[in-house]
Amino acid sequence: MGTISLKNARKAFGDVVIIPGASLDIKNGEFVVFVGPSGCGKSTLLRMIAGLEDLTSGAILIDGKDMTEAAPSKRGLSMVFQSYALYPHMSVRGNISFGLKMAGMPKNEIDAKVAKAAATLNLTEYLDRKPRQLSGGQRQRVAIGRAIVRNPEGFLFDEPLSNLDAALRVNMRLEIMQMHKDLGATMIYVTHDQVEAMTMADRIVVLNRGNIEQVGSPLELYNRPDSLFVAGFIGSPKMNLISGKPAEKFDAQTIGIRPEHLGISLKDGTWPAKISLAEHLGADTFLHVDAGPCGMMTVRAAGEYDAAPGAKIFLTPEPDRIHCFDKDGKAIRK
Amino acid sequence: MATQQTRTLGKLAVSPSVFVLFMWMIVPLAMTIYFSFLRYNLLDPNPVCSLLTPGALLDAENRCLAGFTNYYYFLTDPAFFKAMGNSLKLVGWVLAISVAGGTLLALLLDQPFFGRGFVRIMMIAPFLVMPTVSALVWQNMLMDPVSGFFAFISKSIGLQPIDWFTHHPFAAVVIMVAWQWVPFATLILLTSLQSLDEEQKEAAEMDGTPPLSYFWYIVLPHLIRPMTVVVLIETIFLLNVFAEIYVTGTAGPAGNLPFLVYQYGLIANDIGGASAGGIVAVILANIVAFFLMRMIGKNLEA
Numbered sequence: 107m108g109t110i111s112l113k114n115a116r117k118a119f120g121d122v123v124i125i126p127g128a129s130l131d132i133k134n135g136e137f138v139v140f141v142g143p144s145g146c147g148k149s150t151l152l153r154m155i156a157g158l159e160d161l162t163s164g165a166i167l168i169d170g171k172d173m174t175e176a177a178p179s180k181r182g183l184s185m186v187f188q189s190y191a192l193y194p195h196m197s198v199r200g201n202i203s204f205g206l207k208m209a210g211m212p213k214n215e216i217d218a219k220v221a222k223a224a225a226t227l228n229l230t231e232y233l234d235r236k237p238r239q240l241s242g243g244q245r246q247r248v249a250i251g252r253a254i255v256r257n258p259e260g261f262l263f264d265e266p267l268s269n270l271d272a273a274l275r276v277n278m279r280l281e282i283m284q285m286h287k288d289l290g291a292t293m294i295y296v297t298h299d300q301v302e303a304m305t306m307a308d309r310i311v312v313l314n315r316g317n318i319e320q321v322g323s324p325l326e327l328y329n330r331p332d333s334l335f336v337a338g339f340i341g342s343p344k345m346n347l348i349s350g351k352p353a354e355k356f357d358a359q360t361i362g363i364r365p366e367h368l369g370i371s372l373k374d375g376t377w378p379a380k381i382s383l384a385e386h387l388g389a390d391t392f393l394h395v396d397a398g399p400c401g402m403m404t405v406r407a408a409g410e411y412d413a414a415p416g417a418k419i420f421l422t423p424e425p426d427r428i429h430c431f432d433k434d435g436k437a438i439r440k
Numbered sequence: 441m442a443t444q445q446t447r448t449l450g451k452l453a454v455s456p457s458v459f460v461l462f463m464w465m466i467v468p469l470a471m472t473i474y475f476s477f478l479r480y481n482l483l484d485p486n487p488v489c490s491l492l493t494p495g496a497l498l499d500a501e502n503r504c505l506a507g508f509t510n511y512y513y514f515l516t517d518p519a520f521f522k523a524m525g526n527s528l529k530l531v532g533w534v535l536a537i538s539v540a541g542g543t544l545l546a547l548l549l550d551q552p553f554f555g556r557g558f559v560r561i562m563m564i565a566p567f568l569v570m571p572t573v574s575a576l577v578w579q580n581m582l583m584d585p586v587s588g589f590f591a592f593i594s595k596s597i598g599l600q601p602i603d604w605f606t607h608h609p610f611a612a613v614v615i616m617v618a619w620q621w622v623p624f625a626t627l628i629l630l631t632s633l634q635s636l637d638e639e640q641k642e643a644a645e646m647d648g649t650p651p652l653s654y655f656w657y658i659v660l661p662h663l664i665r666p667m668t669v670v671v672l673i674e675t676i677f678l679l680n681v682f683a684e685i686y687v688t689g690t691a692g693p694a695g696n697l698p699f700l701v702y703q704y705g706l707i708a709n710d711i712g713g714a715s716a717g718g719i720v721a722v723i724l725a726n727i728v729a730f731f732l733m734r735m736i737g738k739n740l741e742a
Binding site for chain 2: 156157158177178179180183184185187188189190191192193194195196204205208209252256
């Protein structure tokens, strides 16, 4: 069983507080993604769970047992590093089997496990190669293989796909999700890419300056963001955030409306706007418009929208898709 | 350097320095080879051969040309085998001590502790001391059986002081030379240790690697290349150790090949013999270098 709980886990270097105190319960078999801008403490939080960083205060429970002081290797977790961190002088086989060898497992058992992991990861023919003779995707697989063979309670991924090119990233994303389904193990995945977070996660943890802003399923975060930060971070293109006069009509400091929730009309609507730029993606067209008192906004038009820069249009928000925020940036629920 | 013209221009531009370097290397070597075939002794009351008598080679009785006699006498001299043995022994011991000691010191200096920056700088100091000075300091201030520091320590714990230069002259030379070369190895190995990937250390930690296994499986393989560099560079310099032996007067038991050449040339004044010895030393150094490259040079490829 691989439940992981953070009890007010805090991390500070002297006066600099990285994580002011994080509490979180991760269920067995869950795929949790930590997401946030760089420097938000998501990697630090992951490394605290792994045991690579000490906690200043608080506790970490893995499988119900207090593991706050336990050595990384005793926590039953495996980690996949951003740089893969393969041992360069060892063959693929050596890399995958190293942890088992250190654990003192008999050789024939190691061989069987390595062979099995290599088969699932399509690495069998590369077992005797050195990491430098492998491509980026293959190195990534070796790093995952090294994590799998230890049969951990949970996997920790620290931005594992950020060194891969875009096409390979989509592939590996699917492979990791497939692996999660097959193994049924708990996985914690750190990324700054909200698309990765949205597509992979059972639950997303949004972090901002070391604080957990919101925890929820991808669609919960998309539909009901708790704060301005989450509203702005989740969703692509970004939610339009409007303050001032238009917001006052909704008794809010700031209102937010996603580009895909704005209706376009040439005749009439709530807000008049002028098109300044159009991005044609084929399936969608994103219009960047100047909406006067509302400022610059992004609007999604389905399909190919024939728009000339300078053309006047009218925008109408879907009323139940408007998000209202108070002056502290907290959502106002009605 | 793409076009034919820039390439020609480039060759033209570097040719003066290539020429100077070539002359600088080849002239002394050529002269040494030339002298090694002459019967050329500075103590000869009626010199027929010298640098200043160009006509000597045309001497009717052919008293000047020695053929391979100089080589024959040098190579059959019992002192030659002893000197060659000492040369190799010295290189071997100092290499072993400086690589092992350098690794341990580098591991120590890689740990965070108070005053690490200062200690690191002080660490390099022995390397900057002139060999002559180092030999004098070791001989008179440290290893002297009466007034030396080691003698003081021995006496203060009730032991008989060791008379290094009488009883263990070779070990004394090895210690002095190793003291100079350990910092070099430490410096190179330390920089290499610092380049060990942080995530690799953490991966090893996640794998539950105990400290000794960590050193053996992760650190040592990472250090093999810099160790190779240390061994190659130190070998070149250690084959030429002279000052320590000359200053401490340990030539009898610890004299090496360079010292033997010195004895031929400047004590016996036999320029021909010394030149032959010099050429032999060059050839031996090349053989050593060849085998070193064969043995460990493949670590440098990749």
